[in-house]
Amino acid sequence: MEALKEKLANPVELLSSALLSGGVEVVDLTHTLDPDFPVIVLPPEFGQCARFRMEEISSYDHRGPAWKWNTFTCSEHTGTHFDAPIHWISGKDLPNNTVDSIPPEHFVGSVVVIDCSEGSAQDDDFELTPEIIAAWEAEHGRIPPASWVFMRTDWSKRSGAAYLNMRDDGPHSPGPTPEAIKFLIDERGIRGFGTETVGTDAGQGAHYTPPYPAHFYLHGAGKYGLQCMCNLDQLPATGAMIFCAPLKIKGGTGSPLRVLALVPKGGR
Amino acid sequence: MIKPRKRMGYDGVVVAAPASTPYERYSTETAHWWIAKALRQSIKAAGLTPRDIDGFSVASFSLFPDTAVGLTQHLGLVPRWLDHIPQGGASGPSALRRAARAVQCGDASVVACVAGDTNHVDSFRRMLSSFSRFAQDASYPYGSGGPNACFALLTDYYMREFGVSREDFGRICVTQRDNALRNENAVMKKPLTMDAYLAGREISDPITLFDCVMPVAGAEAFLVMREEDAVAAGIPYAHISATIERHNAFPEDPIQMRGGWAMDIEEFYGMAGHGPESVDLLQTYDDYPVIVMMQMEDLGFCAKGEAARFIADKDLTVSGDFPHNTSGGQLSAGQAGAAGGFIGLVEAIRQVTGTAGATQVANAKRALVSGFGVINYDRGVCTSAALLEGAS
């Protein structure tokens, strides 16, 4: 009886039990690192995001008879990935702005999901605005401080050319307005912002003032970004938490990572 | 321009002890083995021992990596005069004339001249692909027909130029087969009819099967020595009336229709003191019948382009009025590599010494032997000839 009491008093033990019993489920928000997965495309005279590539070192053969392993290469910003403040010019001088210096507790936390999937289905350039946030809060309550905010668009269900949705005037995909992202930072003190699209900004984000407002404001405020996620439709609007630890790269500006969400059963 | 001097005769020098091995289509033996076999036979015929041989002349394609030098140690010879004749089909008369001068001048007393090659299953192909630099660069890559293809082109040209037919060539091949049937060493044992000749399998147009020699293994040898020594040994011998040799004659001819003999024929008969009409039998180099015709023309038996008509009126068999290649020649006896350059000469020695046995031409006194060798590129480069006269 004492032992049980002790166990109930330990929240981690409680979580472990819930995971074991199925009371808490784990949802993988990560795309597979695949050589053909789209990456951000910049004007060609700029440096480009390295694609994920893999070369075999050996495969139980003359190069290594009993083992198989590969060398992979990619950018810090390839696939489902984490953006650290140092990624943007606005965050370049902040303390603890690199993936290796960010306090580890920042990689675990609660998440709220703002469902913009309907609007994004109608409009490739759908914008997350303060009004939408207000409406969401009216329904789900105020966004708690230090939360991750994910913008669900179901964009991850797109594939091929439809994902970047590149036209002659650039890519077209949903994202937050400067006002929306500023509100989340200044008024709600969020920890980070996550999307299903190739970046935290809208495809046409270059044409806002400032350009790429999500990057500019988030990182300028020491906040983080997560992008190229999937399965956001399996998360509840509130009540889930995520694990999103990037690789500990010295001075790293970001990193591909595995984003896992803990969701109470039936909470999806 | 330096004028040639009148040449000395070969007084006091004779050729003797002709030796031939039986020919074999394919052999697992080496050229060394075949050469030893013919050499032993020749030395024995003269009643000598290997230590009596103080001059040694070798012609062979398949000795590699050895040369005549390696053969001396291999065969235990201790010569004070050594020669290696890379002239293929011209090597017989060329070996003879070199040896004769050595003996005449006292550089050697007895020169054994020997030619022989083996024939492994793959050696003909191997030899062709690396025969000469020019062949490798400029003829073998064109169909790799080997000498068949090169001579096919000459034959094609000759036939058009002089209106010669395949039957004309057939006469040479058919009569030589008759002669070969008398030669127990010959590889061809069956008679050849004109119909069979004309029906021969196509090889390289216009050349067909019976225009081509059969590569075989074998060896031929003879001795060159002082007449007094031959007399003392009590062996038959022949005198050398004249010899010639020429290489790369008429390089400006766009295609070969004459050989080096044509350059030297006057001197040749001048040295002998008689003309072609006094010759009792002719041994030509017969790798292809067109070359036989060229030799008859260039050696003065008939005018250029007339050989086909010349032989049409002649009987070329051993018993005929113009005995030619009496042992069957290479066309019917087989071509034992460089020994092909000796076969006519060795047979001629037998003929003029009355020792030819079944192929003996009645009353043969004078024989003309002609050699032709080395298709370095598009034509035979080496030509040679010798006139032999039996000692009376």
Place this chain on the structure above:
Amino acid sequence: MVTPLQKPPKKNPQLRTRVPTLPSHYRSRSALFMAAAAAEGRFMLQVCAEPDCESVQYPARDACACCLSDRLVWQDVSPRGNLIATSTVRTSTNTYFRERTPWRLGTVHLDIGPSVMCHLHSELVVGDEVQLINRLDKSGQSVLLALPLERAQLQEDDMQLRELTCDPKFRRILITDARNPNAYALAKSLLEAGATTVFVGEAESWRPYPDRAKLESLQGVELVSLDVTDTSSVQELAGEFGGKVDILINNARFVRPGGIQGRGDVGFAMDEMQVNYFGMMRLAQAFAPAMTGRSADGVNSAVAWVNVLSVYSLVNNPGFGSFSASNAAAHSLSQCLRAEMAASGVRVVNVYCGPTEDEWHQPLPPPKVPAGTLARELVKALQAGLEDVYVGDIAKDIRRKFMESPKVLEKEMTSLETL
């Protein structure tokens, strides 16, 4: 008469694919100068440089057969002559010819003197005035073939000529990069030359590019997924289509201006190496085995591997210094590929191209090579059976200077005024 080439039937899966054999490749070193001339389709012979001699030599010599001078100079000479004798080889000691008999050859008396043995076009008979061409055979060495003075009907269909060329007719071709602005022109020219199918490799289908619709509209073009920087993509395509690629045209190219200092990093340099150098290596590792195994596979045998290189693979152009270096690496690798493919007879064709008419050379002054010109020259080279092709005035200029003196060319390219 030329026997018209028949479109090959579908492959009988029960028959063993014929194993490649070769004509004799042994040549003297002097004769290799003829191979060098053949690589560019030139008819060159040695001419004695002594003013009182000037005699033309054949076969290749080390001294003049007229005056013994060693001053023999390889020169373009008249290829015309008279066919004075012919033969048809019915039996050969060489397996390659044995499998292809009857094989015709002839003796041509050249107007300039020498007589040569040569292969014959089927149209020719004895007595014809002919012109010789100097080409590489399947062994990669020089051979001469006599052609009629007037183009014959279906001249390229001649079997003996086709053995020396890489004619696209009835062949299936893979162009590796659909995004290259030259892809459409290449595909079009190859189809017009009678190619059966042109597969065009497309990387990153999630990223649009201008010519896609045009390419797709071409009858005979099939877009296939291929990214030469992605080993698995290359291996997958080779697994599926390797046995159907008779000619591979490696036109994938990554180009950015700049050299060493201006760039300040190795980012683009790595991209250049990934595409231009490693791309070729990946393609070769994946496709060469199937191609070399099919190089004697009848009318649509695998026949050529074409690398579209920059002429600055021969000498660095500092304005595109890093790109030049990646092409030098690719050029060197192509030589290794030549050696490795030699035993199969698949020809590695290098197309050395001058600055191209595209976005990366936009600020450069003319002359520049339009895609159509490159395509036309490349197809012509395949039809003619060339190994080295220089496209554009600048490429031809660089070639001439390179042949004359690589060092002087380097001095010219790297002088203070160049950048």
